Amino acid sequence: MRVNKNDLVVVLxxxxxxxxxxxxxxxxxxxxxxxxxxxxxxxxxxxxxxxxRGGQLxxxxxxxxxxxxxxxxxxxKPTRVGVRYDExxxxxxxxxxxxxxxxxxxxxxxxxx
Numbered sequence: 111m112r113v114n115k116n117d118l119v120v121v122l123x124x125x126x127x128x129x130x131x132x133x134x135x136x137x138x139x140x141x142x143x144x145x146x147x148x149x150x151x152x153x154x155x156x157x158x159x160x161x162x163r164g165g166q167l168x169x170x171x172x173x174x175x176x177x178x179x180x181x182x183x184x185x186x187k188p189t190r191v192g193v194r195y196d197e198x199x200x201x202x203x204x205x206x207x208x209x210x211x212x213x214x215x216x217x218x219x220x221x222x223x
Contacts, residue, residue: 112180112190112191112203113133113136113143113175113178113180113191114133114136114203114213115133115134115135115136116132116133117132117133117180117181118130118131118132118180118181118183119131119132119133119145119178119179119180119181119188120178120179120181120188121145121148121173121177121178122177122178122179123177124148124149124173124177126145126147126148126149129147129148130181131145131146131147131148132145132146133145133146133178134146134170135172136175137172140172141174141175141176142172142173142174142175143172143173143174143175143178144170144171144172144173145170145173145178146170147170148170148173149170149171149172149173150168150169150170150171151168151169151171152166152167152168152169153166153167153168153169154166155167180212182205182207182208182210182212183212184205184208184210185205185207185208185210187207189205189206189207189208190206191203191204191205191206191212192204192205192206193215194211196218198218199218199219200214200216200217200218201214201215201216202214202215203215
C-alpha cells in the first residue's frame, strides 16, 4: 500500500467522489483507510458515565484503499505512487506524473567494511 497517514488524497468512487481529504488511519490487514469527513455514519449511544447526554455520534468508517489516489504536493494532481532508490540506498515514494519525491520510506543503510 502506497498511502501513508496524513497524506492528502482524492476519493475516486462512492458518494464522496472528488473530495480531497487527509488520511486519519490505515488498516494494513484489511487494506482499508479512514479519511477525514468521508463515509461518516451516525451511531446512537445510550446515556453513560462516558457520554452523559447520550444521543448520536458521528463516526468515520473505513473505505478500501483502492478507492483513493494520493495527491502530489508539488504538481497538486492525483497520481500513482512509485518507488525510487538513490545512490546511497535510501528509498523514496515518487510521483509518477512529475517524477518528484513525495516522502522518504527508509533512510540509507550503513555500508559494511
